[in-house]
Amino acid sequence: MNDTAVPAFQRYYLAKSGRLLALGGELTPRLRQLNALRSAAEAEIEVDQGIGLLVLPETAPVPEEEVTLRSLLAQAKDEQEYARHSRAAQLATWHDQHRYCGRCGSTMRDHAQDLARQCASCGLIQYPRISPCIIVLVRRGEQCLLARAPHFAPGRFSTLAGFIEAGESAEQAVAREIMEEVSIEVENIRFFASQSWPFPHQLMLGFFADYKAGDVQPDGIEIEAAGWFSLDNLPDLPPPFSISRQLIDHFFAGLQVSD
Ligand SMILES: [Zn+2]
Known part of the structure; x- marks a missing residue:
């Protein structure tokens, strides 16, 4: 990459093979630390004002200091920093996974104007x-429905979540996922907030819904256990930075206000 062709950013995230790296313990090293790496980079992409993403080739001579994305997000000091880390991680994944055209197999290159990759052929x-995914807290009186997937840490329960299918609205996805995963009907589905979730590129759309009918029956595949929980019998919950935890905290805070 020609240094004169791209305006430099003040700081850079580094990515190799779709993953973020640290350099000398620094997550976003300054420009002057990167001259040799910059000249070998495959791409430079703007992440935020003054901060770029330097996409390094597989062969780049950089010490492997892989960043654990979950701990990085957990340590973000505010929503702006969370969003920046999330964007850097997602752009790194995207760039790594769009090297070749899905239609004709030719090499993709950076689009002239847009943040996009375009087939050269x-x-x-x-x-x-x-x-886009939905994530939903189902309430029944003063209890909420929490469930665990087989890959969760031992004892951990969370709200139900799933991908929105082609042709489906977010609300339809909420009703379908809950029926598929735990066999209950819900009503009064309402939007709460959304969150970028870079594992690897979800947009989580958070909802509340009310229990309508049915007995909780985990599907045994995606969900191995599920049940109704109240404030005094909560299991191990997802970390505070996750929208799942924000749904749970918001629900119980509302109950305490109305007491
Ligand atoms: Zn093509």
Whole structure:
């Protein structure tokens, strides 16, 4: 990459093979620390004002200091920093996974104007991938429905979540996922907030819903256990930075206000 072709950023996230790296313990090293790496980079992408993402080739001579994304997000000091880490991670994944055209197999290159990759042969354009998901807290009186997937840490329960399917609205996805995973009907589905979730590129749309009918029956595949929990019998919960935890905290805070 020609240094004169791209305006430099003040700081850079580093990525190799779709993963973020630290350099000398620094997550976003300054420009002057990066001259040799910069000249070998595959791409420079703006993450935020003054901060870029330097996409390094597999062969780049950089010490492997892989960053654990979950701990990075957990330590973000505010929503702005969380969003920046999330964006850097997702752009790194996207760039790594769009090297070749999905239509004709030719090499993709950076689009001239947009943040996109374009096929050098057939012109297909691929923008950074975002996968919308729903995540929902189902309430029944003063209890909420929490469930655990087989891959969760021992004892951990969370709200139900799933990908939105093609042609489906977010509300339809809420009703379908809950029926599929635990066999209950819900009503009064209402939006709460959304959160970027870079594992690897979800947009989590958070909802509340009310229990309507049915007995909780985990599907045994995606969900191995589920049940109704009240404030005095909560299991191990997801970390505070997650939207799942924000749904749970918001629900119980509302109950205490109305007491
Ligand atoms: Zn193509």
